[in-house]
Amino acid sequence: MPESKKIVIKVDVHDNKCKRKALKAVSSLEGIESLAMDMKDRKLTVIGEVDPVCIVGKLKKWHPEILTVGPPKDDKKKDDEKKKKEEEEAIKIWQEYIRLYGYPSGPCMPPQYCVRGVDEYPSGCVIC
Known part of the structure; x- marks a missing residue:
């Protein structure tokens, strides 16, 4: 089973239309995990189990140049x-x-509850 790798390719794209077409061409290949295009540097980054030669074949219209191939x-x-x-x-x-x-707050003390009966509160309401 081929192992996943990161491939960076320089492509000659000038606008979003060319970028979209190049990404569509490469995305048809099997084994691709992720695609990213850097328009500033004109670099296409492909991560996955795909052959760099196949990618270059799909991008021949945009004059591809393989820059790096290595592990992701x-x-x-x-x-x-x-x-x-x-x-x-x-x-x-x-x-x-x-x-x-x-300990910052001293030893942990259990909470104290006060339970009072009805006899202690003569004004308390009792339902019979």
């Missing part, structure tokens, strides 16, 4: 690891605070 970035994985490290660090700081100063 796993930004999500890095973000998850970063969050996990931050949480662990926060837990360590909290544990150190408790070790040095104890």
Whole structure:
């Protein structure tokens, strides 16, 4: 099974009409996970299990030039690891605070309830 890769191709598109046609041509290929076009730099980014030669074949009208082919970035994985490290660090700081100063509000006390009978309130209404 082919593995997913990130392919960046420079294409000669000048307006939104050409951009739309180029994206439509490439989107007909199977195995594409995402497509993105940067009009400023005139770069098409394709992520998926697709052959770069097939992409160039579909874009021959716009004079394609392959810039890079490589593995897609796993930004999500890095973000998850970063969050996990931050949480662990926060837990360590909290544990150190408790070790040095104890709990911030003192020991937890159970809530106190006051229950009064009808005899204590003579003006209370009683339904028989």
